[in-house]
Amino acid sequence: MWGLRSSTLGNIFLLLSVAMNFSVSHVSSAKQFQNETDRLALLEFKDQIYDDPFGALKSWNHSQHHCRWEGVTCGTQHQRVIALTLRSKQLSGTISPHVGNLSFMRSIQLGDNQFHGEIPQEFGRLFRLRVLNLSSNTISGKIPANLSYSAEMINISLTGNNLEGKIPIDQLSNLKKLEIFYLGQNNLTGEIPSSIGNLSSLIRIGLQYNNLEGNLPMEMGLFKRLKYIGLHGNKLSGIIPASIFNSSDITSISVTDNYFHGNLPINMGLTLPNLGELFLGINEFSGNFPTSITNASGLEELDLSSNKFAGQVPANLGDLTNLQRLNLERNLFGGNSTGDLDFIASLTNCSDLSLFSLSTNNFGGNIPKVMANLSNQLTTLYLGGNQLSGTIPQGFGNFVNLIRLSLELNYLSGVIPRDFGKLQNLQFVRLDNNQFSGQIVSTLCNATALYYLDLSFNQFEGGNIFDNVLMNCQNLQYLDISQNNFTGIISPHFLQTHSSLIYMKIGENSFSGSLPPEVGKLIHLVDFNVSHNQLAGGMPISLADCADLATLFMQSNFFQGTIPPNLASWKSIQKLDLSSNNLSGPIPKELEKLQFLSYLNLSYNDMEGEIPNIGVFRNESQISLTGNNKLCGGIPELEFPPCPVIKGKTRGKLKVIILLSIVLPAALLVLGALLLYFLVYRKRERRMVAGFSSMPTRIDELLRVSYHELLRATSGFSSENLIGSGNF
Template identity: 80%
Template sequence: MWGLRSSTLANIFLLLSVAMNFSVSHVSASKQFQNETDRLALLEFKNQIHDDPFGALNSWNHSQHHCRWEGVTCSTRHQRVIALTLRQKQFSGTISPQVGNLSFMRSIQLGESQFHGGIPQEFGRLFRLRVLNLSHNAISGKIPVNLSYCLELIYISLTGNNLEGKIPIDQLSNLKKLKRIGFNNNNLTGEIPSSIGNLSSLTSLSLAFNNLEGNLPMEMGLLRRLSFLAATENKLSGIIPASIFNSSAITAIAVGGNSFHGSLPTNIGLTLPNLQALYVGGNNFYGSLPTSITNASGLEILDLPNNKFAGQIPTNLGDLTNLQKLNLDTNLFGGNSTGDLDFIASLTNCSGLRIFSLGYNKFGGNIPRVMANLSNQLAALYLGGNQLSGTIPEGGHSKRFWQITKFAISKSIPK
């Protein structure tokens, strides 16, 4: 009886041992298969690159685990590829669709190379992807709508490529975690859809140097976290929505080189207290420079050239003590009269002022003596094309003042 019982127990232990070994073997094989999927995807990525001038992919061989290859980062727990960081490597080639098999991928950074071809639709399978940086390559085609499946995306930069077609904002508007978009310096066309207002986490939007047209949608004012807006050098028109000027988080607005019109809000310095840079040159803006602008105490760049602004400059403009660039060139400021340049006295408070341009306006009267006391950081001063008179001011910086103004001022002083 005992023998039979002992035999039965032995068989049970044997079955348990086999089952456990099978389970461990199965898990090991499964993990190995996952790792093999990642390794093969990386090798296919390498195969699509026909020029690697810095030898960045020399380590991508069978002599070591792919998690040790240059530019590859794996998770500690699963040993799955979570980041591909190969910036400024000057690769030539295309981006393999097999990258879409790297299902644990969180960050792809392949900027500053010579990749061409399109962005693989398979990127839409990277459900964990947070960062996509393909900037400054030669990538063409359209922005894949499949990126709308990458719900964890926080940052996407496609700057400096040859992308064309419309921005698929309608599809991308469900990316509720998206904070930064960089689509500038491409060949994008069409209008900016109103659905952009659904990107509630957006802090930075850069669409400059494209061929976008139409108006800025008023729904952009719904982006309460937006701090940086760049739409320079497009074909945009209309009036800047008041909702944008009421977004207190804004630190920079760059909309130069379009066909916008209208005037700056009289309370701009109150509604945009954190403003650091305002670029609106090369449009059709008119009206005066609001006195409230001085309430934006952190303003560093005020760039208003080639518009139709008129009237006098606030005499306390120098309250903007952080001002580095003041460009009022080619407008209708001033009244060809004494006192037009009274505001310059306050600019002596701007110790970091480097660029100061008043050219081609209606400024009149004498060149104020206090001009010689402007910032010793001043590198460019333009006064030409006005009705100024008088002599070059003497003062603490008079010699340096003459050096930087002797050309620019020549057209201002009547002979």
């Protein structure tokens, strides 16, 4: 009995053991099958990559498990692929649709590569997907609407591609957990639909630099957690919904470069207490400066530029002690009065201020002395295009980190302060269109990185500015000192050592001497203006070495001689003015070859000869030749007299014909006479030999000369050897 029970229990245990082994084997087999599916999907992904410069996929081979491949992350429990992270690997290729077989995938991050093609529709099968980052590639096509199937999605980043079409908000609005939605820098069109309000968890939305248009939906103000909204660089219009300015969590708003209009809410500084960045530039906003903005104490960047804001700037703007960038340019601020810049005193509290621009407004009065107490972190100071007067206050030398200084188009006077020599980081300086006078401080070019210098339309003076001041500006690319009272010569050494110059404008001064041949060293020169000076001598043929030259103005000087024909080697010249000089000789026919030349002025010189009629010379409106009384021909519209009938080549041919008509008959006559003479002589000789064979031979026999010797001796019967002519 006991034995029977023991046998039965043994059979039961045996059956359980077999069942358990079968179950484990089946599970193991299924797991192995699923792992194999992931591995094959990854290999298909690799197969679509044709360039892998950093070898990111080198480890993707059979020597190790795919969960250990670079960029692949697997879950610890099931060993299924849950993340594919290959950012900034410079991979080129398309994204394989087989990625849709990675059913446990949670994160795909392939940003900053060179993927092209479209986003596979198979991504809609990745129900567990939470992060999709394909930014900074060249992916095209439309955004797949079936991404809405990934209900767990929290981050969609597709910025910096070539995506087109409308945003499928109606479908994507199912993504209730979506927090980050970046679609900027694409070619998306259409309006932002009101259904965007269903993305109730949004924290950051970036739709910048697309072609979106229409008004902003009111629903955009329903986001309770929204911190960043980027809509700049579109075609959006209308009034920004007031509800957006009531989202107290917002830290950054950027709507620059659109068509928004209207006034800003008076209390926006109270409703946006956490605001750190406000970019409203290049729109059509109007009204007064929102004074409540000073309540947003954390504000670091404020850009109201290129709008229609008016009135005075709040005197307590400096309460924004964290302010780093303040841009109010191109508005209607100020009233051309002495107190317009009083608010600057409060900005001395902003110790991190690096950019400060008030240019192109209506600010009047003097530059306050307290401005010299602004932050020494200042890198950019723009005050140009206002009604400012007086002098530059002492103390600007404190801005030791200043890179860009712009004071142009004001009524400033006096001299450049000597402490400008301390601004050794200057790269860009505009002082043009003011009333500055005196000599330029020799220490101005202590800023060896200075590449842009415009001092034009002032009353500066001094001789040899090139050697005394500008020589140390080794990196100059743009130099404009025109419309001043400078004297001296153009230094050959300056030209030789400043080959980086692209624009050089020194017109309307009193420079004298010649234009040195070293001008040919300016091989990058595009715009060259030496007009209205006292320069003399010839035009250097080395100007032809300035191969990029597009504009050359040399009018109203004392240049003389001929125009060098080698100037026809210019490839880019568009405007050439040599008028009111003492140039002579013919117009080089080679100028016909300048295919981009659209303006040529040679008037009031002493040019002579025939006017070409090809190229720029075919269009009366593009050339001016007035005051050259020795010119002839050209197109009828120029109304110059016709040239004489015997022109250059015809006259030459006529000379040849006349010469041949004289020389050839004379040569034939001489040849005939010689032949006749030799025939008579030979005949007489034969007779004498026959009749007087017994007589002694004459000692003085006539010299026998062959025809070829005679031909050579007379230089081919040249007319120069002709003694006479006549008939026999």
